[in-house]
Amino acid sequence: MSFLITSIAMFSFWILLSGEFTFILITSGIVSSLIVAYLSHDIFIGKPDLKTETGRIFKFIRYLPWLLWEIVLANFEIAYLVLSPKLKVDPQIVRFKPDIKTDLGIVTLAHSITLTPGTVTVEANKEEFVIHAIWQKSAEGIINGKMQRKVKWIEEGTNELEGEKNV
Amino acid sequence: MDIRTIIAGVFLGIGGFFIIVTAIGIVRFPDFYSRLHPAGKADTIGQALVLIALMIYEGFSLISVKLMIIVIFIFIASPTATHAVAQAAYLKGVVPWKKKKKDKK
């Protein structure tokens, strides 16, 4: 089952990149996507639980525009810091314990923290997050926990019963 | 000069500005961890803006789809590489710099 999904995804990617429909291209596309899918279908799709995963993907797509707006709006802050004549850089390190249970949630949170200007994730696992902030305003933005609440909203669609069955 | 070229030119200008700001930031900041900030973030945004300008200039075609694939991949890979460098330096004991307070003896 995962073999089939992987080979279809690879073949559609091949068609998307090439754009022509001659016989030899389609045949080599099918052969290549079958070989790649045979070698890697375990890694590409794990052990999915189809209802929760599609629900999570939709919530993730709804989360993206807020993230993009934050990134664009706050990148001017880095431009201000680089171009100001006196050095206003004042680095701090913040540690906290995340409240998120799934791997996708931790990856999303670490990625969002690295992409919003002012903070870079230094260490990210389930026990502890270490974050380097570049001035005091960004450190406060992390401590008040707004981003963590939004990411927790994405993954909270799963019931606790289903989560424990999959372990 | 139609409107599409003008909008593409504006986005190209802003993207080029961010790329030059990134380069200046990498040279100017005082410490390794603070140099991570421009390289990981403003670089990604500058590139995304330049590629979006090219997508607007080109319209709907196969070239825009390939540019979108490049943008998605850069958004995923560039912060991950920055985080990997930061974690490697943290584990090996590179110490972050603190700003000295103004009491010189």
Place this chain on the structure above:
Amino acid sequence: MFEITAVAVTIAIMITLYRAIKGPTVYDRVLAGNAIGTKTVILLVLLGFVHDRPHFLDLAVVYPLINFVATIAFLKYVEMGRLD
């Protein structure tokens, strides 16, 4: 319009090269190498548009992957002393 942006990106690459030569720790140099690699992608796409050759885009799709894998491999070598 495209030529001006290409010149700006080339100037940015030269400024980053200064940090790659000077940086006191090895991680500074890895960071500068990664940044130069991602700026090369922009230069490839812009030059493909200037000279009207759409095949440069295929190269620009592959090069970020190569750059990313090279950065991770180099970090692993610096940390462990060997690559396997």
